[in-house]
Amino acid sequence: MMDFVVQMRWKPRRICMEVKRDGYNDRPLSPRFPMNATNPPSRWLPLLMAISIFMQMLDATILNTALPTIAADLHVSPLNMQSAVISYALTVALLIPASGYLADRFGTKKTFIIALVVFMLGSLLCAFATNLPMFVGARIIQGMGGAIIMPVPRLAMLKVYEKAQLINAINYALMPALIGPILGPIVGGYLVQYASWHWIFLINIPFGIIGILCAIPIMPDVYGNVARFDGRGFLLIATTATGLTLALEIAPHGGANLPWALLLGVLSCASGLAYLRYARRSDHPIFPINLILVRTFRIGLIGNLVSRLGIGAMPFLLPLLYQLAFGYSASLSGWLMTPTVVGAILSKPFVKPVIDRFGYRRTILTNTCLLGMLMMSVAIPPQHTPLWIWVTLLFVIGLGNSLQFTAMNTLSIADLRPDQNSSGNSLLSVNMQLSTSFGIAIGALLLKTFSLDGISHGDLHTAFRYTFVAVGSITFASALIFSRLHENDGAALLSR
16 A cells, blocks of 8 residues: 655645655645644634524525515516526526635635625625616625535535534534524514615625634635636536526516527527536536436436425415415514424424335325425415414425425435535535526416416415415426335435
């Protein structure tokens, strides 16, 4: 076995590493230090990840309850506000693959601080937007920062913590991921009702400043192997996703927009096919085509996308239902969004025992069908239904969401080889973000269609009912994809 001699060079605020193998220099590698080393990573490093996750989760959930109020201030219909949500989710999805490259190329500290500045700038521009195009543009800038601020601290922790300390550190840092979705709708509702919608973006400024002040002394400036970034593959993937999203966005307007929607749809399909052809020939594509050859990953990826089309539309549709159809206040709408999150959190200890008991195939098939029917049942309660019925229904949907996401995500990567884990996880993350933006676009498209006088006869609640039945049916239909799973799929992950 070859001997490795590791030489460390310390520079101010930068960590470098050289590896000498039998007398010749290999490429620089990012270091990993034990917690009790002479220069251990700061114990406050998880705090940076916690701040970034909290900002990301708060921003992702705080906006939906404010959409009707923002729409009124921007002089547009609330049913046209989906672009404000989609633009952010789509930007985050497209830039996730670039986060690792940027951190390796420019260092984790500089990349993280610049991302926070961009995120705060986007938040500030959102608060001062005076029309919908300005608002959407500001959301795109905000998404450019948001796509980087969460992966980079996680990458830094992976590189500087030993595995023995890594699990505890990440668990500590992930706590805000549970708190943010609960606080987001509530804080957003109260800010809109008692202050101004502008504050749901201005609130990011102090958090961002705290993050920068903490990053300067805490964040290690780690550099990694700088591989060639697959710019061509990135552009093809971005064109595919953006074209499809824009096609779904403008199609409901009809008239002269339909040819443009059709053209964008064709462009999206052509770009997707071009990427498949390119990835087969490329040595290092951004997403290797051999990932799709892994059967469980392929089924998990496609099933994840289709089932989330319905699930992703719900957080966008429910606040609109409460405020536009039922006349609820923004604060009450925010409170009614929390049972789903609470259900998802409380179900966590029981998810793995359920999967261990029934296996992946039976669990996912049964839960997908039940979840689809629960989403369709949102159409049943009339306007003056007691709130406890809504709380119970949404709580149970949260239980189903948690089981669905955990089962789908773990099964998808179960059979990947070690050399496929990184690209597979990245593609799965992009897929989840894209499915959310597609789900919102489809939900808005269905709601606009069902709002036509010839269908709902001017009754907005009826239009919402038809929409919930439709999005629930999409999730229900995704069970057909999961039916292709085998009984023993994911057996290596089970504890029996």
